[in-house]
Amino acid sequence: MDEFQEILQDFLVESFELVEKLDEDLVELESNPEDLELLNGIFRVAHTIKGASSFLNFDILTHLTHHMEDVLNKARHGELVLTPDIMDVVLESIDLMKELLNIIRDTSSDAGVDVAACVARLDKVSGGTGEVATPTVEAPAPQAPEPEQVEPEVAQAETPAQEEPDYDNMDPDEIEAEIERLLQQRQEEDKAKRAAKMAAGESVPEVPVVADETPAPEPEPQAEVAPPPPPPPPPPAAPATPKQEAPKAAAPAKRSPATVEQTIRVDVKRLDHLMNLIGELVLAKNRLIKINDDVEERYEGEEFLEELNQVVSIVSLVTTDLQIAVMKTRMLPIGKVFNKFPRMIRDLSRELNKDIELVISGEETELDKSIVEEIGDPLVHIIRNSCDHGVETPAVRTANGKDAKGTIDLKAYNEGNQIVIQIDDDGKGLDVNMLKSKSLEKGIITEKEADNMSDKEAFGLIFKPGFSTAASVTSVSGRGVGMDVVKTNIEKLNGMIDIESTLGVGTSMKLKIPLTLAIIQALLVGVQEEYYAIPLASVLETVRISTDEIYTVEGKSVMRLRDEVLSLVHIGDIFEVERILDSSEHAYVVVLGLGTSKLGLIVDTLVGQEEIVIKSLGDYLKGIEGIAGATIRGDGGVTLIVDVVALMQMAKSVKTTASIESSTGGSALNEKTKASDYTIMIVDDSKTDRTIMKKALDAMGMTLVEASDGQEALNILKSGDYNFDAMLIDIEMPRMDGYTLAGEIKKYNKYKNLPLIAVTSRTGKSDRMRGVESGMVEYITKPYSADYLASVVQRNVNFKSEFL
Amino acid sequence: MSDKLKQIIDKQGAQQADTGLDQSDDIVQLVGFIIGEEEYAVPILAIQEIIKPFSWTRVPQVPPYVLGVFNLRGAVIPLIDLRTKFGLQPKKQSDETRFIVMRHGDDVAGFVIDRLTMAIRIKKENIGAAPDTMNGDDSMIDGVGQQADKIITILKVNKLLERDF
Numbered sequence: 001m002d003e004f005q006e007i008l009q010d011f012l013v014e015s016f017e018l019v020e021k022l023d024e025d026l027v028e029l030e031s032n033p034e035d036l037e038l039l040n041g042i043f044r045v046a047h048t049i050k051g052a053s054s055f056l057n058f059d060i061l062t063h064l065t066h067h068m069e070d071v072l073n074k075a076r077h078g079e080l081v082l083t084p085d086i087m088d089v090v091l092e093s094i095d096l097m098k099e100l101l102n103i104i105r106d107t108s109s110d111a112g113v114d115v116a117a118c119v120a121r122l123d124k125v126s127g128g129t130g131e132v133a134t135p136t137v138e139a140p141a142p143q144a145p146e147p148e149q150v151e152p153e154v155a156q157a158e159t160p161a162q163e164e165p166d167y168d169n170m171d172p173d174e175i176e177a178e179i180e181r182l183l184q185q186r187q188e189e190d191k192a193k194r195a196a197k198m199a200a201g202e203s204v205p206e207v208p209v210v211a212d213e214t215p216a217p218e219p220e221p222q223a224e225v226a227p228p229p230p231p232p233p234p235p236p237a238a239p240a241t242p243k244q245e246a247p248k249a250a251a252p253a254k255r256s257p258a259t260v261e262q263t264i265r266v267d268v269k270r271l272d273h274l275m276n277l278i279g280e281l282v283l284a285k286n287r288l289i290k291i292n293d294d295v296e297e298r299y300e301g302e303e304f305l306e307e308l309n310q311v312v313s314i315v316s317l318v319t320t321d322l323q324i325a326v327m328k329t330r331m332l333p334i335g336k337v338f339n340k341f342p343r344m345i346r347d348l349s350r351e352l353n354k355d356i357e358l359v360i361s362g363e364e365t366e367l368d369k370s371i372v373e374e375i376g377d378p379l380v381h382i383i384r385n386s387c388d389h390g391v392e393t394p395a396v397r398t399a400n401g402k403d404a405k406g407t408i409d410l411k412a413y414n415e416g417n418q419i420v421i422q423i424d425d426d427g428k429g430l431d432v433n434m435l436k437s438k439s440l441e442k443g444i445i446t447e448k449e450a451d452n453m454s455d456k457e458a459f460g461l462i463f464k465p466g467f468s469t470a471a472s473v474t475s476v477s478g479r480g481v482g483m484d485v486v487k488t489n490i491e492k493l494n495g496m497i498d499i500e501s502t503l504g505v506g507t508s509m510k511l512k513i514p515l516t517l518a519i520i521q522a523l524l525v526g527v528q529e530e531y532y533a534i535p536l537a538s539v540l541e542t543v544r545i546s547t548d549e550i551y552t553v554e555g556k557s558v559m560r561l562r563d564e565v566l567s568l569v570h571i572g573d574i575f576e577v578e579r580i581l582d583s584s585e586h587a588y589v590v591v592l593g594l595g596t597s598k599l600g601l602i603v604d605t606l607v608g609q610e611e612i613v614i615k616s617l618g619d620y621l622k623g624i625e626g627i628a629g630a631t632i633r634g635d636g637g638v639t640l641i642v643d644v645v646a647l648m649q650m651a652k653s654v655k656t657t658a659s660i661e662s663s664t665g666g667s668a669l670n671e672k673t674k675a676s677d678y679t680i681m682i683v684d685d686s687k688t689d690r691t692i693m694k695k696a697l698d699a700m701g702m703t704l705v706e707a708s709d710g711q712e713a714l715n716i717l718k719s720g721d722y723n724f725d726a727m728l729i730d731i732e733m734p735r736m737d738g739y740t741l742a743g744e745i746k747k748y749n750k751y752k753n754l755p756l757i758a759v760t761s762r763t764g765k766s767d768r769m770r771g772v773e774s775g776m777v778e779y780i781t782k783p784y785s786a787d788y789l790a791s792v793v794q795r796n797v798n799f800k801s802e803f804l
Numbered sequence: 805m806s807d808k809l810k811q812i813i814d815k816q817g818a819q820q821a822d823t824g825l826d827q828s829d830d831i832v833q834l835v836g837f838i839i840g841e842e843e844y845a846v847p848i849l850a851i852q853e854i855i856k857p858f859s860w861t862r863v864p865q866v867p868p869y870v871l872g873v874f875n876l877r878g879a880v881i882p883l884i885d886l887r888t889k890f891g892l893q894p895k896k897q898s899d900e901t902r903f904i905v906m907r908h909g910d911d912v913a914g915f916v917i918d919r920l921t922m923a924i925r926i927k928k929e930n931i932g933a934a935p936d937t938m939n940g941d942d943s944m945i946d947g948v949g950q951q952a953d954k955i956i957t958i959l960k961v962n963k964l965l966e967r968d969f
Contacts, residue, residue, distance in 0.1 A: 280878055332850070530862065575864040617873060618881045620913055620967050624865050630873055630880045638861040638873050638880055719896065 011052050012105050013265070018045045019098055020339050026091060027342040031084045032076075043072040049097065058110040061100045067122040068093050074126050084350070089121045091343070159318060231503055271330050278323050279613035282519060283632050285319045286610065287313055287501065290634030323519060332372045334412045334421070335363030340376075341383060341410060343416055348387045355394050355405045357385055362412040367419055371513060375421070380485040382423050382509055383408065385483065390427030390507055400504065402426065418537065419515060424508040428502040432458045442466055454679035458498040460596035463487040491645045494520070494537050496594060512537070522612045522631070522641065525590060526605035527571045528579065531639050533612050533631055534601070538644040540593040547585050549604075559589065559600060566591065568600040570653040574626055592644055598649050614641060626650050678797055681720050682706050683713040683731040683741065684759070689782075693728055693759065697784035697793060710736025717751070724754060725797040728789075729776070731760040731767070742774035755796035759784070830928035834949065836921035836956060840892045843956050844917075845924055845949065850870040850961040852912065853921065857897050867969050868894075872916065874914060876905065883914045884964075911965040926951065931958065 022045050029038045056402050071090060074080040082090075082531035096118055100110050149443055292312045299305060338360050345358040367375070391397075391406030398404050404795055409424040435458045436450045444464045445453070465484040495513035514520060514537045522533035523542070539711060543561065550557050550568060557568040568589065572579065589600040612631040617624065628643035680702050684690045687764055691704050697704060705722055707713035717724065727745075731738035745751045757778040758771045778792050793799070819891040834845035835854075860883045861901045869888035873880050883903065888894055900919035905912060926949045934945040949956040 283878065330916065406825060577864075615880045617880060619911055621863060621866065621870070621873065624863060626865070627863065630861070632875050632878060632880070636875055638875050640861065640863065640873075721896070750863060 008104075010099065011056060014640060015101050018048065018337070019094065021045070022094060023343040024339050025584040026087070026094070030082065030084065030087050030346070030618050036076070039072065039076050043069065043076050046072055053110075058100070060110045060113065060115055061097065061104070064093060064096060064100065064115045064119060067119045067126070069095070071122050080126070086125050089118070089125055093118050093122055104729050145412065148438065154370070168386065224234050241537070255481075266329070271326070271369075274326050275330065278319075278326050279519060279615075281319050282323060282611055282613050283634075284764060286634035286635065288634075289316060327368065327428050327515065327519075328366075330369050331366035332369050332701065333363060334367050334375070334419070335360075337372055337376045337379060338363045338410060338412075341379075344383065345387065345408065347496055348384065352387060353393060354387065354391055356391050357407050357488045358383075358407055359407060359409050360411070361409075365412040365414060365419060367513070368515060371515075374489060374493055375511075375513065378489045378511070379410075379421070379423070381483060383410070386423060386425040386427065386507070387628045390425040390429075392428050396428075409615075418512045421511040421513070423511075424506060426506040429503040429505055429507055430459055430462070430499070431503055435459070435461045438468060456499070456596050459501055462499075463497070463596075491594060494535050494644075496538070497596065499596065519611060519613050522610055523590065524607035524610055524639065525571065525588070525603040526607055527575070527603050530575075530577055531573065531607060531633075532575070532603075533610070533639050533641045534590060534592070535628075535641070535644060536609060538594055538596070540591045543589045543591065545587060545589055545639050547587055550587075556695065557602075561589075561591065564598075566598060566600040567651070569654050572604040573654045574647060574650050592648070594644055594648055598650060599651055601647070610775070612639075612641070619711060676703050678702040678725050678799065680704055680712060680728045680793060680797070681716065681722075681724050682725060683710065683738070685709055685733040686730070689730065689759075692754045692786075693789065696789045699734070700790060700794070700799065702793075709733040709739035710738065710744075715739055717745065726757060726793055728757050728759050728793070731758060731762055731771070738776075739770055739774040742771075742776055746775040757792060759789070759797060813877050830950075832928055832931065834924040834926060834956070835904075836924050837902070837917040838919050838921060839886045839890060839917055841956065843921060844886075845956045845958050846904075846906060846961050846964075847958075848923060850906050850908060852866055852907045855903045855905065855914075856918070857901050868926065868967075871916065874903075876914070879912070881912055881914050882918065883904065885916045887918065888914070906961050906965060908962045908965045911962075913965055914966065924949070924951070924956065926956075 015570050022042060025038050025042050029035060029042065032038065032551075046065050048066045049064055050069055053061040053065065068090065071080065071086070075082050080086070093115075096113060096115055100113055100115075101111060104110050121279040133199055242791050260389060289312060292308060296305060341360070342358055345356055349356040350356075352370070386408050391408065392402075394404040397406065399746070407426050409422070412419060412421045414420075428649075436453065439445045439461045440447060440450055444461065444467055463486065467483070490511055493513050495511055498510040498512070499507065500510075514535075521536040523536050523539050524531055524533050526532075532713065545559060549559050551559065557570075559568055560563050560566070571577070587602050587604065588606050589602055590606075592599045610633075614629045615631060616622070616629055617627065623722070626643055626646045628641045628646075630638050630640050633639050678700075680697060682690050682693050682704060683695070683706075685708050687708075690708075694704055694706075703722075705716060705724075707716055710729075712735075713727070713729070714736065716722070729738040729741060733741075736744075738760070742756050742758075745754065745756065755778070756776045758776045759766070759778060759780045759782065761782040763781050768779050777796060780789060780792060831849040835848050836843055836845045838844075855876075858874065860872040862872040863870065863882075869885050870897055871883045871885050874883050875881075883892065895918065897916070898918075902917055902920055903914040904917055905914045930950045931947045932950065933942055934947055944959055946958045946960045949958055
């Protein structure tokens, strides 16, 4: 059973690979019907699949491929010229074959597809009558046919007395041997049959294939010549003995010893798991680097540092290499996707009565498997669009002095950490005015927007939902959803789309896609006390501006960036960040680009570029607008990853912007109704000094809070347990001195107006200067009189006289 | 299958049934904790771990009771403040504050509680249904456990872990 499943799996994998190649070859064959090598290659594919499927008892598939083989064989021998009409039939049969293979993959049986019509046509083409008996498979087919079901007949034919071997108890080698033996038997049987038929002078195509019969007789002896198909087609008609051919069909897994296996098929799940582990490792590496930096700072000049440095850099180097290596194992050539386009273009050009040539290059460029899977649909849409709307009909083309044959250029190449897929056509190009008027008509944009629109932005209109430029809706495109889907899909992959177009000359579309999805390069930005990670693929540039470069137009912030006007949005407005810290007069703008649109994101600080591993926020928090996920940073903290697509959407509805706003509020709002509503903090490392100050202020009945150094004072302040009206600060203190404390406090917007009073024995002028610089409003030198201290405090907190 | 083997299997099955009875003896193990003035409890098996508070990252556009997310050995896990969720005033975290990480199926979240009380073994018969007014599928309350000197509200872990915004 397992042996059979394994064979079936190998058969399917091999067949799908072959079929993929087949499409491409057939289209090429049509334009180049004399190419014997191509024809041989195609013939061999049909033959191989036929051989294997007959062994696996897929009679319908065998039946179909058998007739395909006939047609191709005739073509191969020059008895038949492949006209487009014949080609249509052959292509149709290949479609059926694919369908059958899909069904086999899903159900292990080939029942349920009607191939009779197609077979009849094939038969006619190859000169038959068109009347062919079609085998039927009793549906539902009982599970997958097992080797036991294949072999008994053969075994019975030869040695009726032999008991059915117990396959379950055989070890693989024995089974291998058994298969070998049975195959030999079968071949002999075949040969005998063939000889009998030859003798009877029966013409081959008409031979009805009966369900219970073992493989259909080969039409010509050459048919057996096909060697096991390795990915690149072998030299034409390389002769091989039937003995080699048959075991191959039976068990593709078993290779002759000469061809040593160079590849291993690995379950994708294992690779995914490996990728996850690497992700963890990258996080640990980031953390190690951070710790190394900290240690470096603390133990500067120590000997062990160098050693640590070395280890850290080796670990980080190896991790990076490992990551790249694992990433590469997940890479597939994009040719896998490109392969289906020649056929598509062929069908489309026949359908649209256009003459279009597809030129593919860079199909060996590799991309992560998950991306390869996602990229197919968008590309289909784009190419269909180029065929339908881009390339003109031959008549129009010649009238415009172009070659009657249109060309679509599809290429892929690497550019830095991205892969670029470029689709160029030499069609009529995009008409900016037409795009605008169309969008106006459909209410996608307003008149004003249309006037202010650059050509590039106008090109971007084709990606708007509800936009369709075709006057008439064809089956090819023009449902008005296609290009919209393209954009969403590309953005899902963190990719960008760039359109260039010249009217009458052609259109060029560039899709830029990151190489992998799980680990990305990100720009870390800070706003207030929070950090966010922005995928670097969406970052075009960063600029430092002063706040007066920000202009407000219609309630929205904009800035001038070179000769463009860039709309701005503050990251704090998007993510509801509380403005605790005072923003400086400089800000950083991260210019985000997505497809054709741009946005400036104002942030407080740029932290740097880092490799991050994308982690999901889980079910509980999924779908938060503007957040694509989270990552774990070197310090073990969690940083959220910005979803640039959503952010651009959100930016449209955000009105309030940046710097202006809120410096009111704070302590002024609290109405004082009694003396104890006034709260003063006393910061001094000497208990005696604190007691003296307390005594001086106690009389007024204010609430007094003590702290023994700057750090403690800051913590008390941050905890928000009290609402302070003033602080008395000693300068010389352990842990954090008074100047530093004042500096720290003044960083917070909310304490901008909190009076800080220095109480110190330092009397020098420079000390006073430093005090003022760090934000102190008063400077009291020790010793002082209790009354003086009290009056200074009263003055600074606007103490109401009625409480005295 | 040989008779002997069958016997052994039967025996094992019987044993398992026996021990099952012994164990269940209708005792429920819970972990009790305080939020505000009330004592609550959740089944001990729903608790993945109990940890001391550490820093978390705020997440925008969520209700106030979702404090954010934190890193639990490489996994990003939401943190929910039960005080706020139960309509109490937020309180500063103290030395007794704990994060209880609960799991139900694939859903995991951390919950901030004021302090732990103890592990409780309570007989099933001593657990009453939630008061009628609070019953129903939407209720977070699974039942009310009666102990010698007090009653404890037993919470539904799956409800706690359900996103309700």
